[in-house]
Amino acid sequence: MKRTIITSVLILFYNLISAQSIKGTVEIDMKTGLINCSFELYNLPEIKNYKILLNKGMNIKYFKDSEKKIMNYDGHYDGKMKGEANEYSFRAANGKTLEMPLTFQVDYKGAFPIYLDSPEDFGPFDYKGIIAFNGKTLRAADQTKWYPILYDVDNDKLIDKYIYDITFKIKNSENNTIFINGNVPQKTNEHQFVSNKASTLLIFIGNYDFTSNNAGYLLNFDADEETVSKIFDNIEAIKKILAINLKSEFKDKIYVINHKAVNKRKLGSSWAFNDYPAFAFTDLDPSKLLNENGQFVDWYLKFFGHELAHNYFGTNVLSGKLSWFWLESFAEYLSYNVTEDFGLKGYLKETLVADAKKIESQSYIPLSEITDPGQINESYRYILAPLMLKCFEDTFGRDKANLVLRTLLKYSLTHSLTLEHFDKAVSESGIKAADYEVFKIKYITSKDFKENIISHIMKQYN
Numbered sequence: 001m002k003r004t005i006i007t008s009v010l011i012l013f014y015n016l017i018s019a020q021s022i023k024g025t026v027e028i029d030m031k032t033g034l035i036n037c038s039f040e041l042y043n044l045p046e047i048k049n050y051k052i053l054l055n056k057g058m059n060i061k062y063f064k065d066s067e068k069k070i071m072n073y074d075g076h077y078d079g080k081m082k083g084e085a086n087e088y089s090f091r092a093a094n095g096k097t098l099e100m101p102l103t104f105q106v107d108y109k110g111a112f113p114i115y116l117d118s119p120e121d122f123g124p125f126d127y128k129g130i131i132a133f134n135g136k137t138l139r140a141a142d143q144t145k146w147y148p149i150l151y152d153v154d155n156d157k158l159i160d161k162y163i164y165d166i167t168f169k170i171k172n173s174e175n176n177t178i179f180i181n182g183n184v185p186q187k188t189n190e191h192q193f194v195s196n197k198a199s200t201l202l203i204f205i206g207n208y209d210f211t212s213n214n215a216g217y218l219l220n221f222d223a224d225e226e227t228v229s230k231i232f233d234n235i236e237a238i239k240k241i242l243a244i245n246l247k248s249e250f251k252d253k254i255y256v257i258n259h260k261a262v263n264k265r266k267l268g269s270s271w272a273f274n275d276y277p278a279f280a281f282t283d284l285d286p287s288k289l290l291n292e293n294g295q296f297v298d299w300y301l302k303f304f305g306h307e308l309a310h311n312y313f314g315t316n317v318l319s320g321k322l323s324w325f326w327l328e329s330f331a332e333y334l335s336y337n338v339t340e341d342f343g344l345k346g347y348l349k350e351t352l353v354a355d356a357k358k359i360e361s362q363s364y365i366p367l368s369e370i371t372d373p374g375q376i377n378e379s380y381r382y383i384l385a386p387l388m389l390k391c392f393e394d395t396f397g398r399d400k401a402n403l404v405l406r407t408l409l410k411y412s413l414t415h416s417l418t419l420e421h422f423d424k425a426v427s428e429s430g431i432k433a434a435d436y437e438v439f440k441i442k443y444i445t446s447k448d449f450k451e452n453i454i455s456h457i458m459k460q461y462n
Contacts (some may be wrong), residue, residue, distance in 0.1 A: 031172035053085035115262035137206030216254035223286035305338030329385035
């Protein structure tokens, strides 16, 4: 027992000291839309074929090495873009691309428009990749790449989560609150935020208030005490369901952000995105989160069920060729159970049938033949694979399914998960090898696996 405890501590310590880290200062002028950043990145992974991604609106002053010497780089002239960002890489004097250093410094500044809350001043669109100043708040998610994000070209993988030590300095904002993902929001214009758990660096800054309890934080919510209390009650209830099913305490506090869209939208409409453990909604009416019984309405319940499940199937499983399967498909499957345990079996049946119909005309590679994470596209990770896991539950029972999930989480502490780990977890659960082999052939390895999944769902729930 003592050796197990020591080993676990050493694994935790290794993850802490080896995780990519970022340290520096960020100065933001809320009136002009100016952002000035000075960062040092260290404990970086060894990547030969890489790009450094930074929002196209950010102008680099320089990169420096660990000895504070200026580094040459590609991308400043006739550069390429990936998403919202320009691509950069380091270059030797002879023009040869250098390997990713384990540490480097970067200094840059950006200027962004202010979209005032007025029909005459809205932009044409709003989405997660917009650095959104609206005259009152600033919203910048990971997709904006307002901070340096590393791209592993060969593995087609973004490295966007960091342990951080960042000091924010805010100008021209009254009643200011600073929030960076995974940290307690602070009512101030200057604060040093430190986190020893890697996360994406979503920021939400400006003139707004927040409230909290043991479940987490609500940021910029205009709601009465009773509504706020009921929202937290629902969050706690979902966390409790997940903790019971997976027999593990729910550790993360969550952060729910209500922010203004910077484009004109249909009255009453809202859109949402996730940067776990933060969830952001535009123009949310808190009262519409709840039904007459004070419970999350069905869509929001399932949404929160999925997002809160990332407390378990989160960055700890985001590796290997099946990374999207472990990360998103298991969280979506767990949202089914949350929905069912809240008593919304009718809504769940409708959802399962509707999702099965959505993938009827699409083609997929069997899970056993996946060789690259990109082969698990959005409909595969959010619909097809979760439905396969539902077939597994229907075949072997919820208790066995939860036991397999708990075993996979144990494996993820020391291994990058593979399908062989799934096989092993099934075996440890007590499921007969012959019975599992029948399931595996039908729903995982067969060329007709998609049709078999759809057939089961339609027969069981239609």
